Amino acid sequence: MNRSIITIQAFTIAVFSIISCQSVKHGKTNKHANVRVMTFNLWHGGDAVKLPRDTTIKYQLEAIRRANADVVGFQEQTTNQSNNQSRAKLLADSLGWDCHIIDGSRAVISKYDFRPVDTTTVSQAVLLQLPDGRYIVFGVMHLMYTPYEPYDIADRKLLSTEEAEASARETRLHQVQGMLDEVAAYSDYPTVLVGDFNEPSCLDWTEEAIRNRGDTLLPFAVNWPATALLIEKGFKDVYRDMYPDVKQRPGYTWTSVEGLWRTPEIHDRIDLIYVSKNRFKVIEAQVVGEPSPMTNVVIETWPSDHRAVVAELEIR
Known part of the structure; x- marks a missing residue:
């Protein structure tokens, strides 16, 4: 040479x-900028599961690892049974991830760098930097749990569509609007909003969906306002985007503990992931939980009364 x-x-x-x-x-x-996002209600930090603390932590970590999540939004991440210690921080430390605590219930943990969004109060969302240098906004909601209108409909406390929608608007809509107001300054960024909505998706309670469900305790459709507002504001429900047939894929996340809160139970999909409609392609959406026909990612000992949801998203 x-x-x-x-x-x-x-x-x-x-x-x-x-x-x-x-x-x-x-x-x-x-490479395409893909990210796997997860919403996970820990049920009073995991203490409500009534297993040894180390055992609960083991299965919480297993759920995150098996879901192959990059970022997780938690609800119920503390409990007074553990002196209000942040379970989210403990899990983040175990994984070698960063943690942002929003309040006693909500937190974000991620393997990627992030900073809280700018706000005059505690940030409900973070600006997350992906490996290719792009940013997304990731916010966590935990909407008010009572009154829980699906139970009130089944118990004949709410007798019409109008009554159910009015109750839900008064109970939770201000919380969703507060999140939207906070992230509005970041509208140029693709946005992911996850959480325990304590309210079903409006897409799951259409007249057709309720008719196909055939539950005599649920006699009328409801356009649930929390999710309807997000759709109106340009977001899409990733699970229902992936699986539009409600009858074939109900995807119930409430509840994994049959008979604990009501008999017969009223099951629904209340743990949700919403994303900017035109900024993400949904690659995959899975329910994480106990061995169940509803579950895609099975954890043999499931440490919550909610099933979790994980989605793989491609940024456009």
Whole structure:
């Protein structure tokens, strides 16, 4: 091999190395920006499961790992049974992840760098940086749990669509609006909002869906306002985007503990992931929980009364 060829090869390698280093430095890659997001209600930090603390932590970590999540939004992440210690922080430390505590119930943990969004109060959302350098907004909601209108409909405390919608609007709509107001300044970024809505998806209670459900305790459709507002504001429900047939894929997340709260139980999908409609392609959406026909990712000992949800998203 002659010296001129060696010189050209050396120069080519050097240039490629510089470009590669700059790409890493600035977080640029040619790969699609995919992220796996999860919403997970821990049921009073896991203490309500009545298992030894280390056992509960083991299965909480297993759920996150088996879901292959990159970022998790928690609800009920503390309990007074553990002196209000943040279970989210403990799980994040165990995984080597970062943690942002929103309040006694909500927290975000992630394997990727993030910073809380700017707000005059405690941030309900973070700005998450993906490996390719792009950013997404990730927010966590835990809406008011009482009154729980599906039970009130079944118990004949609410007798019409109008009564159910009015109750839900008064109970939770201000919480959703508060989140939307907080992230409005970041509208240029793709946005993910997850949480325990304590209210079904409006897509699951249409006239057709209720008719197909055939439950005599649920005699009328309801356009649930929390999720209807998000759809109106340009978000989409990732699970229902992936599985539009409600009858074939109900995806119930409430509840994994039959007979604990009501008999007969009224099951619904209340643990939800919403994303900016035109900024994400939904690659996968799965329910995580105990061995059940509703569950895609099975954890043999499930440490919550809610099933969790994980979704893989491609940023457009």
